[in-house]
Amino acid sequence: MDGKQEISLDKLPIKRLDVIEENGLERFPPDVGYEEKRESLIRRIDFAWAVEKDDKNKQKKRSRESSAAQWEFQSMVENLQLAHQELSVIIDLINTVEANDAVTVASMTRPRPFPNEALSDLAVSAATKLQCFRHLGKYFKQSANALEQQMSREARFYGALIRLQQNWKVKRQRAAALASGNEGFTIDLFDNSLYDPAGIFRPSPLSTVRVDHDSAGMLAINLPPKSYRSLQFGFLSAYPDDNPIESSKLKIQSSSETDKESASDDECVKETHSLLREVHQAIFSEQVFDLVNREAFYQSLGVNVTGIQENYLQLSIGQETSVFISLVPASQGEETVDSPSSQNIENAILPLDTLDGLKLPEDKQDTPKKKSIIPNQISCEIYLLQIFHQHVFLKAKDRPTSGGGVSGQPAKEGSGLLGHFCMSLAHRIFSNKVLMELENVVRGVPYMQLLSHPTWHSRTSSWTLFVKIPQSILLACQTRTSDSRHTKHVTKSQFHTKVVVTDDCINVDGEGAPNVVGLFKGNSQEICSMNRYDCDLADLPVIILQQVASQVIRWLHEEALMVGIKANRDFLCLSFELEQGETLSLVAHVDPEDGEGCISWWLVIEDGFIEDRKLNMDICDPASESRKFLGHLSLEVLYSIMMDLVGLCNGGGN
Amino acid sequence: MNRGGAGGGGGAGAGAGAGAGAGGGGGAGSGPTSAAALAAAKKQKKWLESVETDIANIVDHFSHLVNVSRVNEPPVRNSQEAFMMEMRAARMVQASDSLLKLVSDLKQTALFSGFASLNDHVEERMREFDKQAEKTDRMLARIGEEAAASLKELESHYYSSVVPHTSENYLQQ
Numbered sequence: 001m002d003g004k005q006e007i008s009l010d011k012l013p014i015k016r017l018d019v020i021e022e023n024g025l026e027r028f029p030p031d032v033g034y035e036e037k038r039e040s041l042i043r044r045i046d047f048a049w050a051v052e053k054d055d056k057n058k059q060k061k062r063s064r065e066s067s068a069a070q071w072e073f074q075s076m077v078e079n080l081q082l083a084h085q086e087l088s089v090i091i092d093l094i095n096t097v098e099a100n101d102a103v104t105v106a107s108m109t110r111p112r113p114f115p116n117e118a119l120s121d122l123a124v125s126a127a128t129k130l131q132c133f134r135h136l137g138k139y140f141k142q143s144a145n146a147l148e149q150q151m152s153r154e155a156r157f158y159g160a161l162i163r164l165q166q167n168w169k170v171k172r173q174r175a176a177a178l179a180s181g182n183e184g185f186t187i188d189l190f191d192n193s194l195y196d197p198a199g200i201f202r203p204s205p206l207s208t209v210r211v212d213h214d215s216a217g218m219l220a221i222n223l224p225p226k227s228y229r230s231l232q233f234g235f236l237s238a239y240p241d242d243n244p245i246e247s248s249k250l251k252i253q254s255s256s257e258t259d260k261e262s263a264s265d266d267e268c269v270k271e272t273h274s275l276l277r278e279v280h281q282a283i284f285s286e287q288v289f290d291l292v293n294r295e296a297f298y299q300s301l302g303v304n305v306t307g308i309q310e311n312y313l314q315l316s317i318g319q320e321t322s323v324f325i326s327l328v329p330a331s332q333g334e335e336t337v338d339s340p341s342s343q344n345i346e347n348a349i350l351p352l353d354t355l356d357g358l359k360l361p362e363d364k365q366d367t368p369k370k371k372s373i374i375p376n377q378i379s380c381e382i383y384l385l386q387i388f389h390q391h392v393f394l395k396a397k398d399r400p401t402s403g404g405g406v407s408g409q410p411a412k413e414g415s416g417l418l419g420h421f422c423m424s425l426a427h428r429i430f431s432n433k434v435l436m437e438l439e440n441v442v443r444g445v446p447y448m449q450l451l452s453h454p455t456w457h458s459r460t461s462s463w464t465l466f467v468k469i470p471q472s473i474l475l476a477c478q479t480r481t482s483d484s485r486h487t488k489h490v491t492k493s494q495f496h497t498k499v500v501v502t503d504d505c506i507n508v509d510g511e512g513a514p515n516v517v518g519l520f521k522g523n524s525q526e527i528c529s530m531n532r533y534d535c536d537l538a539d540l541p542v543i544i545l546q547q548v549a550s551q552v553i554r555w556l557h558e559e560a561l562m563v564g565i566k567a568n569r570d571f572l573c574l575s576f577e578l579e580q581g582e583t584l585s586l587v588a589h590v591d592p593e594d595g596e597g598c599i600s601w602w603l604v605i606e607d608g609f610i611e612d613r614k615l616n617m618d619i620c621d622p623a624s625e626s627r628k629f630l631g632h633l634s635l636e637v638l639y640s641i642m643m644d645l646v647g648l649c650n651g652g653g654n
Numbered sequence: 655m656n657r658g659g660a661g662g663g664g665g666a667g668a669g670a671g672a673g674a675g676a677g678g679g680g681g682a683g684s685g686p687t688s689a690a691a692l693a694a695a696k697k698q699k700k701w702l703e704s705v706e707t708d709i710a711n712i713v714d715h716f717s718h719l720v721n722v723s724r725v726n727e728p729p730v731r732n733s734q735e736a737f738m739m740e741m742r743a744a745r746m747v748q749a750s751d752s753l754l755k756l757v758s759d760l761k762q763t764a765l766f767s768g769f770a771s772l773n774d775h776v777e778e779r780m781r782e783f784d785k786q787a788e789k790t791d792r793m794l795a796r797i798g799e800e801a802a803a804s805l806k807e808l809e810s811h812y813y814s815s816v817v818p819h820t821s822e823n824y825l826q827q
Binding site: 061122125128129135136139140143147150151158162167170183424439441442444446448449450451452453456465 | 710719723735740743764765798805813814818819
């Protein structure tokens with residue numbers, strides 16, 4: 001220690017006699033209490049030297065501060081030195097006190113304290129120590145509770161993280177851990193297996209999801225609202241009723257909104273799984289939209305861009321319908337996103353030449369017809385996602401990922417998918433129109449039936465129209481056949497006409513259709529058993545009806561031949577020659593717009609000289625032929641009429 | 655009792671550290687590089703030392719606490735011991751906290767090691783999902799076939815009936 005120090009000693013605790021009385025009684029001075037002794041000792045310590053030193057140091061400090069810049073820890077060092085000096089003094093004091101307690105005067109022993117004094121001192125010390133231990137006990141309990149809570153929080157957090165790691169890629173960024181104060185865990189949602197030398201698949205900002213703690217210490221993933229988007233698909237046929245605003249909406253709930261406090265750990269992990277899955281889907285939707293955008297600007301068949309905005313693309317399908325594909329912010333809970341169709345029609349950048357085929361919402365005359373034409377919106381959206389997933393993402397994964405060995409093919413692999421999708425939609429709309437026409441035709445012909453053939457191809461549809469011969473006629477034919485021993489002839493029970501639509505091409509394939517070339521040659525007998533030809537939608541009903549009518553005529557012709565009557569068949573006419581040279585003809589007339597029935601029948605009677613007059617004059621003389629409208633006949637009636645005509649031919653011209 | 659609990663916890667922690675370290679060391683030993691194996695061994699050694707130090711601290715401080723429970727005759731020493739007891743208690747809690755952090759480090763190491771089992775799990779899940787996808791495809795095909803058969807039956811019944819051919823229904827599109 002520096003400086004001069006003085007130490008004073010008190011007198012030895014010898015009890016000096018005060019007075020001895022005459023009777024020998026000794027009186028001693030009253031005892032000083034232990035506490036009083038202590039206090040007096042402490043008061044006798046003189047700290048003046050230390051105080052003076054403090055003042056000097058302070059003056060020095062002020063002078064130093066005024067002169068130059070001071071070391072920032074200088075005051076702390078000086079304070080510590082002062083504290084060290086005080087402690088040294090106190091330790092010396094304590095040692096002195098202890099030494100004083102143990103000092104014995106020569107030839108005198110220290111008087112023993114009375115038992116009650118010793119016991120009371122011991123009791124006080126024991127009580128003090130007990131209090132210390134109790135205080136320590138409380139401290140240990142509090143610490144144990146805190147450590148236990150921390151352990152349970154960590155156990156919940158890491159348990160949930162390990163369970164998430166079974167399905168997701170967990171990463172740790174130590175720099176982020178230092179910066180943010182938590183452990184720096186993240187979940188990487190980007191699919192590295194999509195090796196992409198062309199840079200098609202870029203990591204989305206959503207790919208990295210930060211893992212945080214919630215108030216209960218449980219794992220939490222907090223995503224800002226509307227930070228990710230979902231793909232929306234819809235039709236812009238300009239009929240709001242056709243576009244139910246119910247495309248697949250992501251029901252995303254951020255973790256901060258759910259009541260996690262009452263949910264168990266399993267439920268929390270499940271909800272986190274669901275949230276991550278939804279973000280994963282959002283990333284996929286963004287990638288698909290990106291691919292769609294890229295393809296839209298290649299010249300490919302079927303793709304016709306009519307409008308473009310940020311996160312919005314409009315394509316025309318055929319001449320009457322448009323579709324839009326957009327990225328919309330994912331809805332929270334059960335909210336639905338309004339269809340952008342109405343607003344984007346106005347805001348989209350539409351070239352003038354593409355507006356011609358677009359029908360405006362005011363035109364609602366054909367609304368009932370249009371309703372059944374537009375395919376289901378959700379199924380189209382699913383189909384769009386499915387074809388891109390199958391042909392781009394799965395193929396990218398199946399590609400060998402040897403480093404650098406992949407050529408620039410990924411950029412081209414996706415081309416044509418959007419075109420295929422647009423053409424599929426166009427085909428679906430067109431085939432619905434074809435189906436409507438076929439249904440109308442079938443409704444107009446009682447003995448015709450329609451059968452659909454699912455092709456499981458997105459751009460091909462197929463139906464069969466067939467005419468069933470009634471059972472009664474078949475039985476009669478079989479009876480007659482067995483009687484006449486014409487065993488080789490097999491009566492057909494059905495006539496088929498197959499209609500196949502590929503993209504927007506209609507192909508009709510039917511039996512018994514007349515061969516046009518044969519007609520020109522004047523020989524209507526040269527008829528192919530099967531005829532195939534293409535037609536357009538406007539002519540389809542007429543062609544189908546003509547096909548069916550010709551099949552009926554052919555059937556009647558075969559039946560007539562079977563009974564041995566010579567009959568002529570000419571497209572839609574079956575003629576019988578009478579003995580007087582007259583010709584009885586059963587003529588079919590087709591009219592798709594006829595409300596009573598699409599196929600009606602006429603009986604035409606011509607005398608033998610009509611044909612010559614026709615050749616010379618090229619005029620049909622109504623006086624020499626008579627026609628009778630038979631009406632819309634069933635097959636049974638037609639058959640009986642045919643048999644009557646056969647009988648007439650056999651019986652003469654009466 | 656507390657001492658036994660602390661010892662047991664320390665033993666469990668040491669065992670866990672040793673197990674994780676051994677697993678990490680073993681995995682790193684069979685890993686691709688010797689540098690990784692050395693790093694893993696170093697880490698394991700560091701953890702073991704940390705565990706031993708912490709456990710020793712806890713035991714040492716607790717034994718001092720027990721020793722100091724004796725009431726001394728100079729009362730001033732009791733005050734001195736009171737301060738020492740507080741200090742030792744704080745050091746015990748600090749050592750416990752250090753053990754807890756060690757457990758956290760072990761869990762984090764467990765997260766980012768043991769990729770063999772994780773890969774096996776992932777492959778198993780992939781097989782399950784592939785099977786599920788095939789099953790779904792078969793189900794879809796079966797549903798399609800059943801739908802086609804039902805459609806055929808319904809159409810034959812429908813068009814065989816009078817309903818579609820009545821004049822009221824005609825041209826109602």
